[in-house]
Amino acid sequence: MDRRELADFLRSRRERITPADVGLPTGPRRRTPGLRREEAAQLAFISTEYYTRLEQARGPHPSREVLAGLARALRLTDAERDHLHHLAGVPPGPPPGPSREVRQSILDLLHRLPQAAAIVVSAMHEVIAWNDLAAALMEDFSAVPRRDRNLVRRVFLGPHPEGRRLYGVSDADEFARRAAQDLRATAARYPDDPELTQLVAELLAGSEEFTGLWDSHDVATAPTFRKTFQHPSVGPVTVNCDVLDLSDRDQRVVIYTATPGSPSEGALRLLSVIGTQRMDTTP
Incomplete structure (x- = not known):
């Protein structure tokens, strides 16, 4: 598990998603360019503390279920999903469902x-x-x-x-x-x-x-x-x-x-x- 690369990858994917992309209100005071950590955690069905530790490169080894939640919350492509698994030291399995992303x-x-x-x-x-x-x-x-x-x-x-x-x-x-x-x-x-x-x-x-x-x-x-x-x-x-x-x-x-x-x-x-x-x- 490459904790530093995983942390940087999660942060980069989170910052590229706007609240509007996932149906959240933008709000007048947002200092982050994308989602907040608590918003990403909520979408992935994990605690904010757990997600924060992952982005700070001090998190535990994530399970397949956690990785699936992160991939869904951060709207990862199939290639990005596989990359996430490799960074976490968990070999990617088959896609969880049919892809809806069109090239x-x-x-x-x-x-x-x-x-x-x-x-x-x-x-x-x-x-x-x-x-x-x-x-x-x-x-x-x-x-x-x-x-x-x-x-x-x-x-x-x-x-x-x-x-x-x-x-x-x-x-x-x-x-x-x-x-x-x-x-x-x-x-x-x-x-x-x-x-x-x-x-x-x-x-x-x-x-x-x-x-x-x-x-x-x-x-x-x-x-x-x-x-x-x-x-x-x-x-x-x-x-x-x-x-x-x-x-x-x-x-x-x-x-x-x-x-x-x-x-x-x-x-x-x-x-x-x-x-x-x-x-x-x-x-």
Whole structure:
């Protein structure tokens, strides 16, 4: 355990986070550039005295649980989390849960595809990044709570009692089967992630269909390469569906493109102009 390097690393990570980043009030009198020690300790679920001793290079050997709390509180990347473990003399184990951090280069890529709708989904099938055309084609994800951006929850426990309607897409039933099987494989990779455990429990309690698929123990199906969205403003939009795996983050980039010269290409162009405005509403 390198106490001095650990202390310096914790201090540098704490000072880069603003109170607003973690939902805390800024206040008129803050002498520290980032979080206070007591705030970091509270977020990590440890005592202020314990955290202070760590930053003063005189703390005890932290457990994995303490390191996990520090990584969460200080919003460490996967690489920073591993570095924290090495400084503490505790070999890093598998990530505690699916990563929701999207590389900046991928975010830039999404916005460099103006004629394609593109999203990034986590291993839990949560939409964690999107471009403007994806918001126009599917949903304005920025306007819905984070839990409602999970496609598995939406397809099995969605708000439409009359039947499955995942953004009006043609392969909703096939996606449901594939997503349930994929989620089982994800649960095996992250057995200790509480959010994933809660999601599975919620789906098992709320959907007999999901329960049947879960109990089948199938973990692989063929992907869909073409699908049709029934959009309320521009009508049917048939797109090719290509998936890029980001293995280092356990994420996927899903890119929807229309065949050149097709009516669907014209529909996507129209959506790129009208954005998330609804053209089918009446005053």
